[in-house]
Amino acid sequence: MSSLVKCPHCGLRPREEFTIRGEVAAPRPDAGADEAVWFDHVYLRDNPRGENREYWHHSGGCRRWLVLSRNTLTHETSDVVDASTLKAEGRA
Amino acid sequence: MRDYLLENRSPFLDVAAADKGASIRLAPVTGGFVFHVLGDAKSDEAALKKALAKIAQELGADVRKSAPNQWFWVGDADVSSDQRAEIQSALSSQFALCDQTHGRVRMVLSGASSRTVLAKGTMVDLSADLFAIGQSAMTQIGHIGAMITRVEDDSFELIVLRSFAGSLWDELQHMATEFNKPASMS
Ligand SMILES: [Zn+2]
Numbered sequence: 001m002s003s004l005v006k007c008p009h010c011g012l013r014p015r016e017e018f019t020i021r022g023e024v025a026a027p028r029p030d031a032g033a034d035e036a037v038w039f040d041h042v043y044l045r046d047n048p049r050g051e052n053r054e055y056w057h058h059s060g061g062c063r064r065w066l067v068l069s070r071n072t073l074t075h076e077t078s079d080v081v082d083a084s085t086l087k088a089e090g091r092a
Numbered sequence: 093m094r095d096y097l098l099e100n101r102s103p104f105l106d107v108a109a110a111d112k113g114a115s116i117r118l119a120p121v122t123g124g125f126v127f128h129v130l131g132d133a134k135s136d137e138a139a140l141k142k143a144l145a146k147i148a149q150e151l152g153a154d155v156r157k158s159a160p161n162q163w164f165w166v167g168d169a170d171v172s173s174d175q176r177a178e179i180q181s182a183l184s185s186q187f188a189l190c191d192q193t194h195g196r197v198r199m200v201l202s203g204a205s206s207r208t209v210l211a212k213g214t215m216v217d218l219s220a221d222l223f224a225i226g227q228s229a230m231t232q233i234g235h236i237g238a239m240i241t242r243v244e245d246d247s248f249e250l251i252v253l254r255s256f257a258g259s260l261w262d263e264l265q266h267m268a269t270e271f272n273k274p275a276s277m278s
Contacts, residue, residue, distance in 0.1 A: 010230065060237055062230060063159055064160065
């Protein structure tokens with residue numbers, strides 16, 4: 001149990017308790033947006049070097065969806081928040 | 093309300109009586125109830141406990157937080173589905189009760205080294221000064237999801253999904269073996 005993630009609800013937990021869903025994509029395009037825009041949103045990922053925001057599910061704990069900032073270079077994680085905060089930010 | 097009855101049977105029907113002399117003891121909790129309480133986004137634990145104490149004081153208000161706005165309400169009395177329906181209708185619409193008595197199994201692990209045994213499976217720090225009596229954590233023991241609650245000084249109650257109860261039981265016995273050697277071996 002090496003990597004630890006600080007769940008905002010449960011505290012420090014091993015990575016094994018989480019399921020990773022992937023990058024937090026930019027806000028959803030409008031329903032009527034061009035097919036190419038939707039294709040980009042659904043399938044194309046940037047795979048950035050450095051800070052990246054990802055959805056993590058605390059499946060072995062509180063079962064909440066979280067948004068976690070992870071550095072893809074160092075694997076350091078910072079700033080873990082409940083995914084509902086994205087809604088408050090108007091980004092969901 | 094559901095129109096059929098769920099039969100609550102212990103998955104540990106043929107468990108041998110716990111060895112009183114064993115250093116680590118594992119025992120099923122038979123009877124009682126486990127209700128999953130789902131609150132809305134603004135619900136809070138103090139309000140829930142207050143409401144439960146008012147509506148069903150005889151059942152106690154042992155609520156264990158499993159997630160934001162979610163709890164397991166646990167007690168040792170048997171509750172009929174009629175009584176559960178009465179409690180639900182007396183509760184504010186902020187909270188919904190879901191009977192999980194048939195689906196979640198309780199067992200108690202106790203003994204001076206019970207923390208050491210649990211530490212083999214979970215990384216939640218159960219130290220006496222960090223994990224107070226009455227405190228709960230939803231976590232995994234090995235790969236099995238379980239809620240750990242410290243019920244006494246060296247005593248922990250575990251709540252696990254019924255179909256995993258046998259596996260967890262065997263795993264805990266195995267993890268406790270080093271503390272429960274037969275007298276001839278010590
Ligand atoms: Zn959590």
